[in-house]
Amino acid sequence: MNKPFDMELFLAGVLTGPYATRQRHLRQAKAIHAAIAERWHQETPWAWHRKHVIWFLEERLGQRKEPTRYYYLLTVRLLVRRLEKSWVFKL
Template identity: 70%
Template sequence: MTGSHATRQRHVRQAKIIQAKIAERWQLETPRAWRRKHVAWFVEHRLAMQCKATRYYYLLTVQLLVRRLGKAWVFKCQTKV
């Protein structure tokens, strides 16, 4: 992972939050067990009420996770008006 120390730490912190929420919902402890629907659920439901900036930074972390998993999943950030 590249970037400043603060950026790397933010990604790690957010990845742990994503992992905890998915584990809580589906009892899947490791990202290797995740399917696209699990990550899509997090993006669509857990981030729905967050501000644009928060959703943006979480989507950056999701992109890194997907890349590390070797998948080609794409997620769009939904904005509430």
């Protein structure tokens, strides 16, 4: 029996700032997680590779407006910090 992945618990150590900002990061992180899980069958962020995140940023956000891509990039940076990786992403 597998429990669903708890993104809020995963990001608890790196989420700071106002309540609305934390909620936005959680909502976006859940969207990133769902997209990667659907496409790549990676159920937790610990199994992600850099290519999975690049795929999300390019394919899922490629047609979005720049402010939306920027806010998702901020969330990706939080995820990368939590994973303790040295991945760097640009807009």
